[in-house]
Amino acid sequence: MIYEVFRQERKGQPLQHAGSVEAADDHFADVYAREQYGRRGESTALWVVARDAVIEIDDFVDELNRNYHRVDGYPLKEKLKEARDRVSAGEG
Amino acid sequence: MNEEVQRTLLEIADDELILGWRDSEWTGVAPLLEEDVAFSSIAQNEIGHARALYELVARAQGTTADALAFDRSPDEYRCAPLVELRLMDWAETIARHYLYEEADAKRLEQLKQLDDPEIAGLAAKIDREEAYHRIHAQMWFDRLQDEPRFIEALEKLRPQAETLLDSTKRGEHTPELTDLWEEMTMVRRSQPVGTTW
Amino acid sequence: MNEQEFLEYVQSGGQVETTDWMPDDYRAKLIKFIEMHGNSELMGVLPEREWILRAPTLQRKLALTAKVQDEVGHSQLIYRVVEDLGKPRERCLDDLISGKAKFHNVFHYPTRTWGDVGVIAWLVDAAAIISQKALLKCSYAPYARIMKKICWEESFHILHGRDVILTLMNGTGDQRELVQESLNRWWGPLMQFHGNPIAKEEDPMYVWRIKSQGNEEARQQFLDGYVPQIWELGLTVPDPKLRKNDEGIWEYSEPDWDELRHVVTGHGPKTEERLDLRRTARENSAWVRKAVLAEAA
Numbered sequence: 219m220i221y222e223v224f225r226q227e228r229k230g231q232p233l234q235h236a237g238s239v240e241a242a243d244d245h246f247a248d249v250y251a252r253e254q255y256g257r258r259g260e261s262t263a264l265w266v267v268a269r270d271a272v273i274e275i276d277d278f279v280d281e282l283n284r285n286y287h288r289v290d291g292y293p294l295k296e297k298l299k300e301a302r303d304r305v306s307a308g309e310g
Numbered sequence: 311m312n313e314e315v316q317r318t319l320l321e322i323a324d325d326e327l328i329l330g331w332r333d334s335e336w337t338g339v340a341p342l343l344e345e346d347v348a349f350s351s352i353a354q355n356e357i358g359h360a361r362a363l364y365e366l367v368a369r370a371q372g373t374t375a376d377a378l379a380f381d382r383s384p385d386e387y388r389c390a391p392l393v394e395l396r397l398m399d400w401a402e403t404i405a406r407h408y409l410y411e412e413a414d415a416k417r418l419e420q421l422k423q424l425d426d427p428e429i430a431g432l433a434a435k436i437d438r439e440e441a442y443h444r445i446h447a448q449m450w451f452d453r454l455q456d457e458p459r460f461i462e463a464l465e466k467l468r469p470q471a472e473t474l475l476d477s478t479k480r481g482e483h484t485p486e487l488t489d490l491w492e493e494m495t496m497v498r499r500s501q502p503v504g505t506t507w
Numbered sequence: 508m509n510e511q512e513f514l515e516y517v518q519s520g521g522q523v524e525t526t527d528w529m530p531d532d533y534r535a536k537l538i539k540f541i542e543m544h545g546n547s548e549l550m551g552v553l554p555e556r557e558w559i560l561r562a563p564t565l566q567r568k569l570a571l572t573a574k575v576q577d578e579v580g581h582s583q584l585i586y587r588v589v590e591d592l593g594k595p596r597e598r599c600l601d602d603l604i605s606g607k608a609k610f611h612n613v614f615h616y617p618t619r620t621w622g623d624v625g626v627i628a629w630l631v632d633a634a635a636i637i638s639q640k641a642l643l644k645c646s647y648a649p650y651a652r653i654m655k656k657i658c659w660e661e662s663f664h665i666l667h668g669r670d671v672i673l674t675l676m677n678g679t680g681d682q683r684e685l686v687q688e689s690l691n692r693w694w695g696p697l698m699q700f701h702g703n704p705i706a707k708e709e710d711p712m713y714v715w716r717i718k719s720q721g722n723e724e725a726r727q728q729f730l731d732g733y734v735p736q737i738w739e740l741g742l743t744v745p746d747p748k749l750r751k752n753d754e755g756i757w758e759y760s761e762p763d764w765d766e767l768r769h770v771v772t773g774h775g776p777k778t779e780e781r782l783d784l785r786r787t788a789r790e791n792s793a794w795v796r797k798a799v800l801a802e803a804a
Contacts, residue, residue, distance in 0.1 A: 220587075237653055238587050239344050242594070244569040245449045250344035254580055258660070276526065296490050316727045338573050339784070339790035342799070343583035343596075350576035354569055359638050361565045365523035385723075400795045453799055490560075497621045498563035506678055507563040507621075 224265040323363035324389035328355030367407040405463035409471035517646035545585035547611040615775020622685030628668025646716035699767040730757040
């Protein structure tokens with residue numbers, strides 16, 4: 219079985235994918251991941267997950283341009299310019 | 311530190327040294343790559359334990375851990391025959407590993423009870439690493455317990471394991487210790503005693 | 508994406524993940540390159556492994572065992588990447604022991620003395636780390652990612668190697684002679700290590716951005732970093748033509764490319780013996796893999 223291993227380098231940091239190990243079962247995976255990704259003290263925590271248990275999602279569809287989720291959905295620059303122009307015209 | 315305590319510590323240190331040396335023969339050629347990495351750590355731990363124990367004795371004797379590890383003649387070592395055997399069959403290696411950890415746990419328990427806080431403290435530290443070795447040994451035991459060659463290896467080695475806890479049965483060595491010693495000390499012996507490496 | 512678009516994508520610094528579409532030729536080149544790297548790590552274990560049992564102090568014993576352990580760990584990481592590209596580890600190992608697959612030239616030579624332990628850890632690992640650092644930018648992202656861990660561990664090996672060498676150089680005359688004699692034997696293979704100086708644009712591994720530097724570029728970097736360090740210890744490099752010219756380029760005697768070809772095609776002085784050791788170890792432990800890895804049964 220293939221187990222995916224995620225490691226945290228220091229407390230407070232996110233766990234990041236480190237690699238994988240092949241192991242007979244969860245006990246072996248525990249021992250092998252611990253050695254392969256932590257023996258030099260390079261990790262403060264590991265998550266060891268059977269590859270089959272990982273749900274992978276990599277298709278993010280945005281057919282209808284939901285730009286309010288994105289930076290380009292907010293054209294503040296032009297509006298700010300308009301506002302500034304308006305204010306300075308009023309002062310003049 | 312009285313002589314009896316020194317002798318006890320040397321027995322354990324020699325066991326750990328020679329077992330670590332034997333275990334390190336698997337580094338690079340173990341049955342699985344993942345296991346190779348794991349078992350190599352165990353070998354390193356055993357040698358690390360030997361070094362820490364030698365250091366305590368060395369201080370009492372006015373010498374160094376390296377001198378105790380390398381500069382004695384084979385008949386001066388106090389290790390048990392079980393750790394001397396060259397076992398390049400994985401079933402036998404795991405059988406020895408399992409039997410050794412079983413005996414070592416009892417021995418460390420006694421050491422942790424000693425009045426000398428330095429020795430008891432070191433024993434507690436060693437035991438924390440050995441706990442992990444015991445998990446490793448148990449995991450393999452569970453996997454291999456129905457394998458005929460593993461059952462056979464356990465039967466063959468169990469009588470030898472008994473000498474681990476009985477000082478009166480130490481002192482007799484197998485020819486395999488001499489072979490190991492020859493190789494272990496060959497670089498060091500190539501230059502005068504006291505040369506830095 | 509078609510093959511041309513893919514090529515432009517990787518050449519402009521784009522990275523590829525395992526499940527992304529990739530041209531068959533790219534996948535085949537990746538497997539070939541990464542598999543050879545895995546083989547080299549695994550075969551590189553053998554020359555040093557002999558000296559684990561002969562290390563002259565407890566500290567050296569521990570450091571050398573840890574170094575060899577790292578190399579096995581690297582081969583594990585690397586073969587996992589190859590496996591995810593479609594070639595199982597067991598098949599890589601089969602091809603390795605049958606002599607079909609290749610591994611790096613330096614691992615076909617004998618280790619004769621404790622001096623070799625220092626020279627390998629210092630200079631062979633230095634040459635290797637130059638190649639490996641260039642792989643941090645590999646277009647195949649899973650490989651680039653594990654290279655971070657590998658380079659980090661290799662840096663300890665160089666420290667260990669330098670420490671062994673410095674100790675020997677500060678020691679007895681015999682110890683200094685060990686280092687010089689070892690350097691004399693390893694210099695030729697070291698100069699061949701980065702391969703013949705073909706233009707990187709003609710190197711398919713560069714075209715696909717699997718590698719990010721050319722062979723000669725790597726060799727120059729090695730010479731620039733390490734020749735001064737060798738000289739400063741009072742060692743002699745066994746090449747009378749070796750010098751840095753006014754343009755800052757290292758000049759050297761032409762490495763023996765015939766020897767390189769001969770060695771990497773499986774005719775090195777220790778090739779057969781080491782493959783044989785791998786073969787025996789693998790046969791003797793086949794039952795263990797059968798017992799623990801159900802699907803391998």
